[in-house]
Amino acid sequence: MQQLILPALLASCWTLCTEAGDWCYQTQFSLDHPCNVPEKWNLANSRCDGRSQSPINIVTRKTLKDKRLTPFKFDNYQQIFTGMIKNNGHSVQAGVPHLSTVSGGGLPTSYKAVQFHLHWGNNGGPGSEHTIDGEQYPMELHIVHMKQQYTDLTTALSDQEGVAVLGFFYEKSNSANRKYEPIINALRSIRNAKDNTSLIAISLAQLIPAEQNLTSYYRYKGSLTTPGCNEAVIWTLFESPIPLSMEQLRAFSELKFHDGKSMVGTFRPVQPLNGRQVSWSGGAVILASSFLLMAAIATALGLSQPN
Numbered sequence: 001m002q003q004l005i006l007p008a009l010l011a012s013c014w015t016l017c018t019e020a021g022d023w024c025y026q027t028q029f030s031l032d033h034p035c036n037v038p039e040k041w042n043l044a045n046s047r048c049d050g051r052s053q054s055p056i057n058i059v060t061r062k063t064l065k066d067k068r069l070t071p072f073k074f075d076n077y078q079q080i081f082t083g084m085i086k087n088n089g090h091s092v093q094a095g096v097p098h099l100s101t102v103s104g105g106g107l108p109t110s111y112k113a114v115q116f117h118l119h120w121g122n123n124g125g126p127g128s129e130h131t132i133d134g135e136q137y138p139m140e141l142h143i144v145h146m147k148q149q150y151t152d153l154t155t156a157l158s159d160q161e162g163v164a165v166l167g168f169f170y171e172k173s174n175s176a177n178r179k180y181e182p183i184i185n186a187l188r189s190i191r192n193a194k195d196n197t198s199l200i201a202i203s204l205a206q207l208i209p210a211e212q213n214l215t216s217y218y219r220y221k222g223s224l225t226t227p228g229c230n231e232a233v234i235w236t237l238f239e240s241p242i243p244l245s246m247e248q249l250r251a252f253s254e255l256k257f258h259d260g261k262s263m264v265g266t267f268r269p270v271q272p273l274n275g276r277q278v279s280w281s282g283g284a285v286i287l288a289s290s291f292l293l294m295a296a297i298a299t300a301l302g303l304s305q306p307n
């Protein structure tokens with residue numbers, strides 16, 4: 001009897017164990033190496049079948065303007081740091097010292113930066129996770145923060161508002177974005193899964209648009225966009241995109257998944273909203289610039305007295 005039990009146990013573990021851990025993006029699937037594609041992530045973790053999943057498509061005419069979505073306060077975002085950047089088999093991820101924090105922006109408390117990573121398409125093709133009115137951008141940056149009080153992400157993920165992710169879209173530009181050179185250059189050293197290298201002298205501020213362009217954003221409650229899909233994330237998607245040249249965008253497609261296949265299409269398809277409301281901070285960028293314009297005109301006309 002025992003002779004029968006062991007193989008049976010092994011067989012069930014084989015099924016369960018491969019189903020549990022082996023999640024992949026659609027681009028990674030092959031018959032030689034079957035893995036759980038996004039539609040089957042619920043087999044990797046049942047939370048991926050939840051009612052508040054991410055990413056989503058943001059339908060701008062259905063968003064609700066919310067005055068509580070004030071500008072963010074970025075602390076130590078200018079701080080230069082040296083971090084490790086790695087190819088984790090699903091993405092490029094860099095650790096951030098917990099010194100950079102974010103508050104305001106309608107967040108319930110202060111959150112500290114933990115890591116950032118990216119999602120992209122194939123050679124600069126559509127690759128963002130969130131979409132705006134159905135438009136998919138070439139890439140999306142996620143700066144992951146957790147509540148100041150926590151010391152590890154696992155604990156933060158058990159709190160419904162434990163994690164705040166700041167999401168940024170990229171757009172193709174004609175010239176290279178020099179502020180991204182440290183990252184683009186590091187990609188050559190992390191071609192294969194599990195490779196890592198040090199990222200020298202960068203700041204979070206240099207990776208994102210100038211602060212005055214970050215007052216217009218969308219907000220909703222969702223999840224991690226990879227298994228375990230924990231519904232613990234306050235999402236912020238900024239309207240203002242980050243420019244990268246085609247060559248810079250293409251550099252990400254040179255990376256490899258575990259199986260040596262090109263690391264492309266590293267995004268989860270959009271998930272049902274299930275009645276969730278997406279809020280919008282309003283077009284404060286335009287208001288601020290028109291205020292400056294008015295002030296400039298007033299100054300030019302001698303209506304105010306600059307000192």
Ligand SMILES: [Zn+2]
Nearest residue numbers: 117119142225
């Ligand atoms: Zn992400």
